[in-house]
Each structure stands twice: as C-alpha cells, then as structure tokens.
Amino acid sequence: MCIIEIESESSKEKSWKMYFDGASNALGHGIGAILVSPDGNHYPFTARLNFFCTNNIAEYEACIMGLRAAIERNIEILEVYGDSALVVYQIRGEWEVRDPKLIKYSDLVAELIKEFKEITFHYFPREENQLADALATLASMFKASKEAEIMPLKMSIYEVPAHCCSIEKEADGRPWFHDILKYIKNQDYPDQANENDKRTIRRMAAGFVLNGDILYKRGKDQMLLRCVDDVEARKILEEVHEGICGTHANGFNMARKIMRLGYYWLTMESDCINFARKCHKCQIYGDKIHVAPSPLHVMTSPWPFSM
Numbered sequence: 505m506c507i508i509e510i511e512s513e514s515s516k517e518k519s520w521k522m523y524f525d526g527a528s529n530a531l532g533h534g535i536g537a538i539l540v541s542p543d544g545n546h547y548p549f550t551a552r553l554n555f556f557c558t559n560n561i562a563e564y565e566a567c568i569m570g571l572r573a574a575i576e577r578n579i580e581i582l583e584v585y586g587d588s589a590l591v592v593y594q595i596r597g598e599w600e601v602r603d604p605k606l607i608k609y610s611d612l613v614a615e616l617i618k619e620f621k622e623i624t625f626h627y628f629p630r631e632e633n634q635l636a637d638a639l640a641t642l643a644s645m646f647k648a649s650k651e652a653e654i655m656p657l658k659m660s661i662y663e664v665p666a667h668c669c670s671i672e673k674e675a676d677g678r679p680w681f682h683d684i685l686k687y688i689k690n691q692d693y694p695d696q697a698n699e700n701d702k703r704t705i706r707r708m709a710a711g712f713v714l715n716g717d718i719l720y721k722r723g724k725d726q727m728l729l730r731c732v733d734d735v736e737a738r739k740i741l742e743e744v745h746e747g748i749c750g751t752h753a754n755g756f757n758m759a760r761k762i763m764r765l766g767y768y769w770l771t772m773e774s775d776c777i778n779f780a781r782k783c784h785k786c787q788i789y790g791d792k793i794h795v796a797p798s799p800l801h802v803m804t805s806p807w808p809f810s811m
Contacts, residue, residue, distance in 0.1 A: 518542035519581045522570045525636035526562025526588075527644045533562050536639025537570030539577070549573055550639040563588040564609035566640065567595070571616045580621035587630040587637075595625050679733035680770055681712070681719050688714045721768040729768035737769050741779045755780045 521540040527533070533553035538546055549569055553562060567586060574582050586592050593599040594610055595617075601610045617623055630637065679685075686692050687709050693702050713720045713728060720728035732740065744750060744758055744765070753761065755777030762772060769775075780786060 519583055520574065520579045521583045521585065522574060523585050523633055523636040524563070524566040524570045525586065525630075525633055525640045526559060526564075526566040527637065527640035528557065528559045528562050529641075529644055532644045533557050534640045534643025535562055535566035535569055536636045536641075536643060537566050537573065538636055538639070539570065539573060539579075546635070547573075548635070548639055550643045552643045558605070560588070560590055560603070560606060561609065562640070563591045564606065564613070566636070567591060568609070568612060568616065571613070575616065575619050582620055582623045584623065584625045585628055585633065586625070587628060587633045589627050592625050592627040679731070681731045681733075684709050684712055685714065685719050688712060688719070723763070723768075727766075729763060729766055732767050732769055734769075737767075737772070737775065740765075740767055741775060745776075745779060745783065746785070752783065752786050753780070 519542060522537060523540070524535070524537040526535045533555075534550065535553065536548070536550045538548050540546055551565075551569060553565060557565070563586065567584070570584070571582075584592075590599065594601050594606070595613050601607050683694050683705055686694070687705050693705065697705070711722050712731070713722055715728075719731045721731055723729055740762060741758070744761055745752060755773065758776040758780060759773040762768075762776070
C-alpha cells in the first residue's frame with residue numbers, strides 16, 4: 505500500500521475522483537485504484553490477491569479498496585470510474601447480481617456507499633483507465649512474500665533524449681565540448697567529477713581530434729567535422745535554412761547538409777528540426793501545391809510528322 509496523507513478541511517467538500525481496475529492472468533491476481541484530489545494530485549493504491557478469484561471479483565476488490573481509502577481520507581463527494589461494465593452497472597442497480605460469488609461483494613459496496621455524502625459511478629473505456637490497469641497488472645506480476653510498502657510513484661515527461669539534457673544550454677558560458685577539449689589538451693578532468701564521469705569523458709574523447717585550438721569530431725567516414733558552440737550553431741542554422749543559398753529544407757536534410765559542410769554539435773539534428781518548425785515562411789508556403797491538378801497530355805504531333 506502507498507502512504508497517504510490527510511487533506512485539509514477546505515478540500516473535503518470538493519469532488520474527488522477514483523479510478524479502479526483488476527487484473528487476473530496466469531501469473532496471479534492484482535488490483536489497483538487511484539484517488540485524484542480536486543487539485544489534480546494522484547494517490548495510487550495496489551494490492552496482490554493471493555486467493556483464487558475471477559476477473560469480476562478482482563474488479564470488485566479494486567473498487568472496495570478504493571472506497572475504503574476514500575473513507576479513511578474523510579472524502580464526502582466522490583466520482584468513481586471503472587472499465588468493467590458489469591461491476592459499474594450492478595453497483596448502480598441497473599443490472600441484477602446473479603453470480604452467487606458477487607452477491608456479498610455487492611452488499612459490501614452498498615454499505616460503503618452510505619459513508620459518502622454524494623457518490624456517483626461511471627463506466628468508461630479501458631483505454632482511458634491506463635494508470636489503474638498498470639497498477640493492477642504490476643501487482644499481479646509482482647510476487648511478494650509479505651506486504652510491501654512502496655512510496656507513491658513520480659512520473660516525469662522527457663521531451664528530448666537523455667544525452668541531450670546536459671548540453672542543450674550553455675549556462676556556464678562554456679561550449680559543450682569544453683570538458684573534452686580540456687581532457688585532450690591537458691589530460692584534466694572537471695571538478696567534482698566521479699569515476700563514472702571520468703570514464704565517460706575518456707570514451708567520448710576517443711572520437712575527437714585536436715588541431716591547435718580547434719576541436720574536430722571524427723565522422724563515420726573518417727571526415728573531420730569542426731565542433732561549434734551555441735552561438736556559431738545558431739548562425740549556421742540561419743544561413744543554411746534561409747540564407748543566400750538556403751532552400752528552407754526540413755530538419756533532417758538541414759542536419760545532413762551541415763555535416764557535409766563540415767560542422768558538428770551534439771544536438772544538431774533536434775536543433776534543425778525545431779528551427780524548421782518555427783520558420784514563419786515554411787509555415788505559410790508549406791501547404792501550397794505546385795503540381796498540376798491532373799496529368800498533362802501532349803497535344804502536338806510527334807516529330808517527324810507522320811504522313
């Protein structure tokens with residue numbers, strides 16, 4: 505179970521949301537539920553069922569776990585969402601409970617509903633219940649000998665690859681290749697560098713060549729590409745894309761053209777793509793079609809004229 509915190513009195517009257525799902529497969533049975541506060545904070549719960557049950561029983565178990573967690577938080581207004589039509593419509597009283605194994609579960613849910621000031625149940629597709637489904641699947645596949653306590657998960661969203669995060673901005677005023685240049689020139693490492701950082705610098709330095717004070721990147725065809733900093737890279741992007749000989753090419757073609765010109769920086773391809781997407785002229789004229797609406801047919805006689 506995840507550790508939960510009691511909300512302040514001001515948020516009790518606001519509407520909370522609860523999502524639940526159950527999973528039964530060859531590896532076991534698991535349930536998952538998520539409470540979503542009015543502020544958008546997510547509180548996940550998950551448990552593994554070490555007894556035989558059907559998928560419908562697992563759905564009821566997940567719903568009951570979420571309702572009990574909401575009662576412990578003194579939540580009075582709750583919106584419940586589940587992807588099991590049978591469980592949702594049986595709780596709402598629209599479908600009759602005929603399975604003897606589900607009658608006790610239905611009665612227990614009816615008792616828990618009385619603890620709320622206002623509660624509603626909604627059915628929605630499984631595609632929209634991915635987080636609860638992931639928690640239930642995780643619990644069904646994770647085998648634990650005793651109860652395990654796991655802190656709530658924090659989900660981050662990365663828009664760029666991990667190797668680009670450290671060199672997108674030159675906040676310290678130094679170019680992205682400063683550490684590599686320093687190692688090749690003086691065999692020195694940056695301050696506060698650990699053994700893993702030193703090993704990474706040595707591995708990256710093997711692909712660079714120093715000629716005087718200019719650092720070159722050795723390409724796949726052994727062609728030397730001059731390393732440029734952020735300021736030079738911006739000038740190169742502007743000249744290649746919309747300069748005198750610029751063709752307003754897309755990001756991938758721009759990156760290949762810059763490499764043919766003999767320049768290189770680590771985020772070259774992503775920078776070219778972003779630059780082309782933000783180009784005002786490309787957005788205006790990009791959708792114009794310069795092809796004839798129908799195939800052209802030659803109306804003149806072939807040469808020489810046939811008699």
